[in-house]
Amino acid sequence: MADKIPILQHPWVGEKPFFGELTDKQWKILKAALKVFTEKGYSASTTSEIAREAGVAEGTIFRHFNTKKEILLATLIPLMQNFIGPGVTNSLHNLLLEYDHLPMEDVLLLILEDRQKHISALWPLLRVVIIEANYHPELKEVLLNNVVTLAQESLLTFLKQRQSKGELREDLDVWVMMRSIVGAFGAYLVSQSLFPEREQDHDNRQELKVIVDLFLRGTQARS
Amino acid sequence: MADKIPILQHPWVGEKPFFGELTDKQWKILKAALKVFTEKGYSASTTSEIAREAGVAEGTIFRHFNTKKEILLATLIPLMQNFIGPGVTNSLHNLLLEYDHLPMEDVLLLILEDRQKHISALWPLLRVVIIEANYHPELKEVLLNNVVTLAQESLLTFLKQRQSKGELREDLDVWVMMRSIVGAFGAYLVSQSLFPEREQDHDNRQELKVIVDLFLRGTQARS
DNA sequence: GCCATAAATGAGTAATTACTCCGTAAATAT
DNA sequence: ATATTTACGGAGTAATTACTCATTTATGGC
Numbered sequence: 001m002a003d004k005i006p007i008l009q010h011p012w013v014g015e016k017p018f019f020g021e022l023t024d025k026q027w028k029i030l031k032a033a034l035k036v037f038t039e040k041g042y043s044a045s046t047t048s049e050i051a052r053e054a055g056v057a058e059g060t061i062f063r064h065f066n067t068k069k070e071i072l073l074a075t076l077i078p079l080m081q082n083f084i085g086p087g088v089t090n091s092l093h094n095l096l097l098e099y100d101h102l103p104m105e106d107v108l109l110l111i112l113e114d115r116q117k118h119i120s121a122l123w124p125l126l127r128v129v130i131i132e133a134n135y136h137p138e139l140k141e142v143l144l145n146n147v148v149t150l151a152q153e154s155l156l157t158f159l160k161q162r163q164s165k166g167e168l169r170e171d172l173d174v175w176v177m178m179r180s181i182v183g184a185f186g187a188y189l190v191s192q193s194l195f196p197e198r199e200q201d202h203d204n205r206q207e208l209k210v211i212v213d214l215f216l217r218g219t220q221a222r223s
Numbered sequence: 224m225a226d227k228i229p230i231l232q233h234p235w236v237g238e239k240p241f242f243g244e245l246t247d248k249q250w251k252i253l254k255a256a257l258k259v260f261t262e263k264g265y266s267a268s269t270t271s272e273i274a275r276e277a278g279v280a281e282g283t284i285f286r287h288f289n290t291k292k293e294i295l296l297a298t299l300i301p302l303m304q305n306f307i308g309p310g311v312t313n314s315l316h317n318l319l320l321e322y323d324h325l326p327m328e329d330v331l332l333l334i335l336e337d338r339q340k341h342i343s344a345l346w347p348l349l350r351v352v353i354i355e356a357n358y359h360p361e362l363k364e365v366l367l368n369n370v371v372t373l374a375q376e377s378l379l380t381f382l383k384q385r386q387s388k389g390e391l392r393e394d395l396d397v398w399v400m401m402r403s404i405v406g407a408f409g410a411y412l413v414s415q416s417l418f419p420e421r422e423q424d425h426d427n428r429q430e431l432k433v434i435v436d437l438f439l440r441g442t443q444a445r446s
Numbered sequence: 447g448c449c450a451t452a453a454a455t456g457a458g459t460a461a462t463t464a465c466t467c468c469g470t471a472a473a474t475a476t
Numbered sequence: 477a478t479a480t481t482t483a484c485g486g487a488g489t490a491a492t493t494a495c496t497c498a499t500t501t502a503t504g505g506c
Contacts, residue, residue: 041264041357042266043263043267127357131357134264144417148417176434176437179411179434180437182406183410184407187403188406191402194367194371207399214399214442215441217440218436218437218438219437
């Protein structure tokens with residue numbers, strides 16, 4: 001478990017602006033809360049531990065946040081809206097615009113490599129977001145509207161673009177294509193995480209290339 | 224949330240044998256614990272609520288289980304070993320042996336339809352298992368060894384069989400093929416669950432057929 | 447430097463937590 | 477039927493929980 005809580009050292013999350021305007025104490029509290037939540041989940045975390053981790057008195061916490069749940073929302077919602085969501089979209093948008101002229105297989109490979117790094121770095125954060133979204137509808141809603149939907153739209157735009165260029169089959173719904181590549185890619189990430197020994201000695205780029213190739217064999221328009 | 228906790232009414236889980244030899248009280252406690260855990264997760268569940276739900280005194284619970292965590296393990300581990308795991312494998316094994324002579328696309332469609340029903344019915348149970356496996360290594364280990372690995376082996380066996388018959392490409396690792404179909408299928412299930420309105424008015428069998436078709440276009444040996 | 451305002455503290459609170467203990471009821475053996 | 481063992485109940489316990497409040501400390505304007 002040497003790689004625990006890397007998000008907090010992550011240069012991006014380490015920036016206050018993602019949380020709006022905050023006093024130093026508020027910032028310390030949210031940072032501590034995020035650390036504790038990612039380690040043990042919301043329910044198993046205690047306000048006293050958050051206070052200890054933040055280096056403030058427990059009373060201070062409740063001057064800034066009325067309830068424990070409010071801490072959870074004040075931590076995860078801004079992160080999803082201002083960090084995770086844009087982080088998901090930006091890179092996709094840039095890649096698909098910037099490399100518009102490249103063959104699709106090259107673009108897809110670039111996207112997958114980039115997303116792999118991004119998701120791996122953010123995983124502890126994403127994990128707690130996903131888990132808590134199961135128990136807190138407010139989080140689920142923000143996750144859907146500010147992360148999942150954004151990512152989808154980026155990818156769908158890209159696929160439609162390529163489809164209109166005649167590079168992808170016209171008789172196939174882009175939504176279906178998206179599920180196909182995202183699913184295969186997701187399965188690869190899960191497999192890497194569950195069976196590191198199985199996947200790590202393979203060449204990563206080669207694996208991604210095969211994923212792209214499999215996808216294109218099913219979706220590419222006949223030339 | 225009308226479809227909450229269907230597992231408990233599920234005829235299979237409603238059977239004591241999956242938990243080994245149990246007295247009536249023990250069985251009532253485990254059933255109640257499973258219900259509460261699936262509703263709120265382990266940490267947010269209390270032993271007093273489990274007792275109330277089971278209709279026994281709180282002291283009775285601790286006569287049979289020393290700690291709260293022991294209740295969790297006594298509930299989920301036998302379920303994984305005796306119910307989820309075998310349930311995952313049996314159907315796969317039967318289908319792939321029974322329909323050995325059928326074209327691969329038909330077999331895959333049958334498998335996916337069957338697995339879809341199975342996973343949907345078990346989802347609340349699977350969800351709590353997956354979530355708690357993140358916080359309890361004992362659960363993660365059993366989940367990997369008694370569920371995930373079993374499913375993998377079944378599918379790999381099937382794919383290898385078809386590969387040796389010359390129906391699947393020889394130059395592609397079956398492990399990669401498995402990730403591809405499982406990923407696309409998983410993405411469809413997730414998509415169905417997150418965007419029911421988007422997916423429900425499509426013809427389900429048709430969607431599954433497309434998933435199979437996409438998979439085979441990438442993996443089928445050239446005829 | 448002094449005061450007014452705001453922020454932070456940490457001891458405190460009521461409620462809840464996982465867990466215990468002993469009296470009683472039920473089951474089993476003789 | 478009686479004795480012995482086992483299962484059960486439910487009041488109880490110490491610890492912990494989320495949260496409060498009176499007091500102290502820091503801040504900023506003059």
